[in-house]
Each structure stands twice: as structure tokens, then as C-alpha cells.
Amino acid sequence: MTTYDPIRTPAEFAGRRITVAGLGVSGVPAARALAGLGARVTVVNSGDGERERAQAAELEALGVTVRLGNGTASDSGSAAGLPEGTELVVTTPGWKPTSPLFLAAEQAGVPVWGDVELAWRLRGPGAAPWLAVTGTNGKTTTVRMLASILEAAGLRTAAVGNIGVPLVDVVLSDEPYDVLAVELSSYQLHWAPSVRAHSAAVLNLAPDHLDWHGSMAAYAADKGRIYEGNTVACVYNVADPATEDLVREADVEEGCRAIGFTLGTPGPSQLGVVDGILVDRAFxxxxxQQAQELAEVADLAPPSGTAAPHNIANALAAAALARAFGVPASAVRDGLRAFRPDAHRIQHIAEVGGVTYIDDSKATNTHAAEASLAAYERIVWIAGGLAKGATFDDLVRGAADRLRGVVLIGADRALIREALARHAPDVPVADLDRTDTGAMSQAVREATRLAEPGDTVLLAPACASMDMFVNYNKRGDAFAAAVTALTAQDH
Structure with a gap:
């Protein structure tokens, strides 16, 4: 095994042979940044399509070597071999730890960093502290709420990380940020051993991405990395004891506090809800003996409804992180009032013939779908896609008395159909034996046939979208388009 000199400062990247695993949203900025630091960069990527070739051309103009079509990142491995002379591998989030490239790197004594680890190492003197968020569900909403609160306090900030804004670009920009609201996935945390946040939150834990992590214990352990080295606050979910367990196991700076959030009345060192008011008993x-009023639950309500319980929880987590950073209560209120959720997150599409149509395509796992189903009383549920190793008995059992009908789509719909047969045998089911993108139009028509006035047709698939769509956004767009077509017919 060869021993390589560690890279400790940005100047030490010059002349070093570095392999970047994957292109995409984070791989291209990483390769571009490394080339700008004088590194000799090789990118290996599984895909070889038109988009990948365009990205390769951009990087090759900067002196980067790009190898397309090297294995598959989505299966057990990628890149048949480690490029000769590699001294560091920087990976994008999707590549599994069992990928042959990483096994070869381990055998050769070559370290593997994620794009987040690279960004952390590239921060300059006096860099903005990170307020970090992870969890099975609610990460993006919470980070965007947090950024809205920080902006309301007059701080220069940005919502970055897994939310789609590459951290590498942010830390190398000339923008003088005061603080960053950072979303981190379990994939990113797995490869980010050095990251030390000012304060961090784990919103919830439920089985997800087990095909990537190998077990629930490994998945939870990677989520828990977000607490390592926290200096002010580790924010956890009182209703999810596993998140508090991660706080207990974390090695934090002296004086760092455990701060809980709850939908009930908060105890000391917690944020919670009292008579429709979000209150702080931590900061x-x-x-x-005291509590600080932060905002009203009504401040979170979308224009067409009431605040969903999981979004109240997200707001409390965001408020806890902001308060840990010293933000005043008035900014929490103003930031939450100004916040508007992204598309495809319990988004009201239309009401047609007394039936409400809701797009929650972002519900890509059972935990997210459970929260979505709990928000409505009478539901015709559109579900299915790629299960990612999930089981559906608990989800169906919990929602059975709310279901008026179910429409199943996607590759793994049989798993949901079997759970329905066990736990909701009297609920009508339309099983669409097709996985083409046009299936969504048929699904909406079938749901409309099953629905009665007062019902909600809810797209909350509990599965990933890639068997039928490029991503959950495209799936939600297809649902909205199909509902819009119904609206036109109704008029």
C-alpha cells in the first residue's frame, strides 16, 4: 500500500492527481474547482449521454480528463479501476460505498472525500459557519425556512448543499456570507468526516436508502455524523427518540446543548406549540420558568389551507437553529411568514367537481407519504414507483380508514397492492400495468372515477420516480398537467 501525503490546505492541491467520481450537479463544480487549484483531475462517470458529453467538453477545455461510460453508479459499483497515480478520490453522492472504485482506493491507501468534505476543506479564513440539517424527510423545506428566517434577521445567507446549490461553488465565491443554511443527505454525510457545524438538526429517522447504506443502523450512523463537533446546539425531534439517541452518541464541543422540538407543550430546552403559538423554552x-413567543401556527398556513403537522415540526427545527445562532424572535416570525414551499410538496393543484387534487410527488418514501396521508380525511391515493427496499404494511395499516380508493403505478406497485390486500382489503384499487410517463394521465382519470365530492386525490407515491420519470419534479409536473386537463374538461 502506498502512503500519500495528506492534503491540508487549498495550496496543496496543485499538481496532485485527483479522481472525481461522477459528473452531475456536484461533480462538475468539484472538478472545475480542483482544476482551478492546479490539480491534475480525472473524472470517471457511468453515463455517456448527450448531457454527459457536453459536461465533459466543458471540463476538458479546462484541462480535465473525462472518462465516460465507466461502470454504473446506480448499481453496486462504478469505474472498473482506479486511474493510475490517483492520490485522492472525490465522489458525488450517488455512488455506493461498495463501488469497485472505492474498494480499489481503499486497497491502495487512497482517501475518499465527498463533495461536501471537499467544500469544507476549501473554506477560507473566517468562513461563514454552517447551520446544518438532515433527516429522512423535510430537509429542503426546513433549510429554506431557516434561510428565510436568517434573511429576515438581516444576515447574508443562502440555502445550499443537497438542496441543489453546490457547496463547492458557495465556499469559493466572493460573496461575504454571514452564515449558511446547509442541507446534507446521508450520502453526503457518509463521505464528510471533517465537517463541524455551528449547530445541526436531525429532523426524523425512518428506513430509506437502505440499498445504499446496507442497514438501518448504518443509515442512522451516517445521519448522526451531522452532530459531530457541533459547538452550540444539537437539535432533535422529541417525537423521534432515535434522533435524541444520535445526540447522546455524538462527540460535541464543550457547552453544546441538546435542544428538542415538539408539536406539544415544550419542556425546558425545547421549542414547541402552546395554544396555536410556536414558543421557545430553550434560548x-x-x-x-419563561417561554418566548416566536410565531403563530397560522403564519405557516398556505393560502389554500391549514399548516400540516410535519411543516410545523420543520418550522420549529428551523427556528431552533436560527435561535441557536442568536436570531431574535421577531425574525423567526417574519421569516416563517415570508416562506413559500417549493412545488411538489403538498401543493394544491386544483379543485374539480368538489374533489381536491394535491401534488406531493416529493413523498418518495413511506415516512414522507405517512405524513402526507395524515393531513387529509378522505383520500384517493396515487402511489407506486421504485420502492428502494421499503415495505408498506405500516403505512397502509395507518392510513386504511382514510382511503376511499387507490391507484397504483410504477415498477414496484405490487408491494403496495399486497399490503393493501392485507390491511385494507375493502378499498377499491386500480392497478395500472404500465410504467411509461403517460401512465400518470390514466392514473388521474382512474382516481377521478374513484373520488367523490369532498375527497382528496393525493399523489404521495411513497416511492422514487426513476422507473418512469427523470425525477420527482417531472412526476409532479405530469400529475399537474393531467389535473389541468381535467379542469379544462370541467369548464
Whole structure:
């Protein structure tokens, strides 16, 4: 095994042979940044399509070597071999730890960093601290709420990371940020051993991406990395004891506090809800006897409805991180009032013939779908896609009395159909034996046939989208287009 000199400062990248695993949203910025630091960069990528070739051409103009079609990142491995002379591998999030490239790197004594680890190492003197968020569900919404609160406090900030804005680009920009709201996935945390946040939150834990991590224990352990080295606050979910367990196991800086959030009345060192008011009993002078009003639950309500319980929880987590950074209560209120959720997250599409149509295509796992189903009383549910190793008995059992009908789509729909047969045998089911993108139009028509006035047709697939669509956004767009077509017919 060869021993390589560690890279400790940006100047030490010059002349070093570095392999970047994957192109995409984070791989291209990483390769571009490394080339700009004088590294000798080789990119290996599984795909060889038109988009990948365009990205390769951009990087090759910067002196980067790009090898397309090297294995598959989505299966057990990628890149048949480690490029000769590689001293560091920087990976994008999708590549599994069992990929042959990483096994070869381990055998050769070559370290593997994720794109987040690279960004952390590239921060300059006086860099903006990170307020970090992870969890099975709610990460993006919470990070965007947090950024809205920080902006309301007059701080220069950005919502970055797994939310789609590459951290490498942010830390190398000339923008003088005061603080960053950072979304981190379990994939990114797996490869980010050095990251040390100011404060961090794990929103919830439920089985997800087990095909990538190998087990629930490994998945939870990677999520828990977000607490390592926290300096001010580790924010956890009182209703999810596994998140508090991760706080207990974390090695944090002296004086760092455990801060809980709850939909009930908060105890000391917690944020919670009292009579429709979000209150803080953590960041007040006397937390045993005082509470600070932050906002009203009504401040979170979308224009067409009431605030969903999981979004109240997200707001409390965001508020806890902001308060840990010293943000005043008035900014929490103003930031939450100004926040608007992204598309495809319990998005009201239309009401047609007394039936409400809701797009929650972002519900790509059972935990997210459970929260979505809990928000409505009478549901015709559109579900299915790629299960990612999930099981559906608990989800169906919990929602059975709310279901008026189910429409199944996608490659793994049989798993949901079998759970329905066990736990909701009297609920009508339309099983669409097709996985083409046009199936969504038929699914909406079938759901409309099953629905009655007062019902909600809910797209909350509990599965990933890639068997039928490029991503969950495209799936939600297809649903909205099909509902819009119904609206036109109705008029």
C-alpha cells in the first residue's frame, strides 16, 4: 500500500492527481474547482449521454480528463479501476460505498472525500459557519425556512448543499456570507468526516436508502455524523427518540446543548406549540420558568389551507437553529411568514367537481407519504414507483380508514397492492400495468372515477420516480398537467 501525503490546505492541491467520481450537479463544480487549484483531475462517470458529453467538453477545455461510460453508479459499483497515480478520490453522492472504485482506493491507501468534505476543506479564513440539517424527510423545506428566517434577521445567507446549490461553488465565491443554511443527505454525510457545524438538526429517522447504506443502523450512523463537533446546539425531534439517541452518541464541543422540538407543550430546552403559538423554552434567560413567543401556527398556513403537522415540526427545527445562532424572535416570525414551499410538496393543484387534487410527488418514501396521508380525511391515493427496499404494511395499516380508493403505478406497485390486500382489503384499487410517463394521465382519470365530492386525490407515491420519470419534479409536473386537463374538461 502506498502512503500519500495528506492534503491540508487549498495550496496543496496543485499538481496532485485527483479522481472525481461522477459528473452531475456536484461533480462538475468539484472538478472545475480542483482544476482551478492546479490539480491534475480525472473524472470517471457511468453515463455517456448527450448531457454527459457536453459536461465533459466543458471540463476538458479546462484541462480535465473525462472518462465516460465507466461502470454504473446506480448499481453496486462504478469505474472498473482506479486511474493510475490517483492520490485522492472525490465522489458525488450517488455512488455506493461498495463501488469497485472505492474498494480499489481503499486497497491502495487512497482517501475518499465527498463533495461536501471537499467544500469544507476549501473554506477560507473566517468562513461563514454552517447551520446544518438532515433527516429522512423535510430537509429542503426546513433549510429554506431557516434561510428565510436568517434573511429576515438581516444576515447574508443562502440555502445550499443537497438542496441543489453546490457547496463547492458557495465556499469559493466572493460573496461575504454571514452564515449558511446547509442541507446534507446521508450520502453526503457518509463521505464528510471533517465537517463541524455551528449547530445541526436531525429532523426524523425512518428506513430509506437502505440499498445504499446496507442497514438501518448504518443509515442512522451516517445521519448522526451531522452532530459531530457541533459547538452550540444539537437539535432533535422529541417525537423521534432515535434522533435524541444520535445526540447522546455524538462527540460535541464543550457547552453544546441538546435542544428538542415538539408539536406539544415544550419542556425546558425545547421549542414547541402552546395554544396555536410556536414558543421557545430553550434560548431564553430562564428556560425553566419563561417561554418566548416566536410565531403563530397560522403564519405557516398556505393560502389554500391549514399548516400540516410535519411543516410545523420543520418550522420549529428551523427556528431552533436560527435561535441557536442568536436570531431574535421577531425574525423567526417574519421569516416563517415570508416562506413559500417549493412545488411538489403538498401543493394544491386544483379543485374539480368538489374533489381536491394535491401534488406531493416529493413523498418518495413511506415516512414522507405517512405524513402526507395524515393531513387529509378522505383520500384517493396515487402511489407506486421504485420502492428502494421499503415495505408498506405500516403505512397502509395507518392510513386504511382514510382511503376511499387507490391507484397504483410504477415498477414496484405490487408491494403496495399486497399490503393493501392485507390491511385494507375493502378499498377499491386500480392497478395500472404500465410504467411509461403517460401512465400518470390514466392514473388521474382512474382516481377521478374513484373520488367523490369532498375527497382528496393525493399523489404521495411513497416511492422514487426513476422507473418512469427523470425525477420527482417531472412526476409532479405530469400529475399537474393531467389535473389541468381535467379542469379544462370541467369548464
Amino acid at each position: 431564553v434567560e430562564n428556560r425553566h
